[in-house]
Amino acid sequence: MTARNELRLLPWSGPEGKPCYLSTDDKGGYMSRLADNVEEEQLATAEALLERASDTLDGQDPDQEDLRRLTGELTGTLRDVLRVATSRGHLLGMSEPHRF
Numbered sequence: 001m002t003a004r005n006e007l008r009l010l011p012w013s014g015p016e017g018k019p020c021y022l023s024t025d026d027k028g029g030y031m032s033r034l035a036d037n038v039e040e041e042q043l044a045t046a047e048a049l050l051e052r053a054s055d056t057l058d059g060q061d062p063d064q065e066d067l068r069r070l071t072g073e074l075t076g077t078l079r080d081v082l083r084v085a086t087s088r089g090h091l092l093g094m095s096e097p098h099r100f
Contacts, residue, residue, distance in 0.1 A: 009087040011038045011080065019083075039087070042080040049077050 007021035010031075014020045022031050053070055056062050062070075 008032070008035065009083065009090060010035050011042055011083055011087065035087075039084045042077070042084055046077045046081045049073055 007023050010020040010022055012020060022035065024032060026032060053074060056066060056070055
């Protein structure tokens with residue numbers, strides 16, 4: 001088992017939005033691979049959403065409903081990407097991600 005400070009932050013939340021952690025030395029284990037795959041999907045979703053947001057904002061006067069929906073999707077996706085960055089930062093030995 002890994003030490004408490006070496007727990008992996010998983011790319012999904014638990015009940016009530018609380019973070020989930022994985023404690024294992026097996027980086028090739030089922031849960032580690034599942035977390036890696038979910039992270040890859042989250043990053044791919046963020047990339048596609050960023051392109052869609054750019055297209056929407058470059059277009060002619062998007063309506064408020066489209067902008068509200070886009071803002072909601074961007075907020076959720078940004079939350080996922082920040083969780084991935086935090087998790088990967090911890091895996092690389094960083095204590096906290098840089099705040100911009």
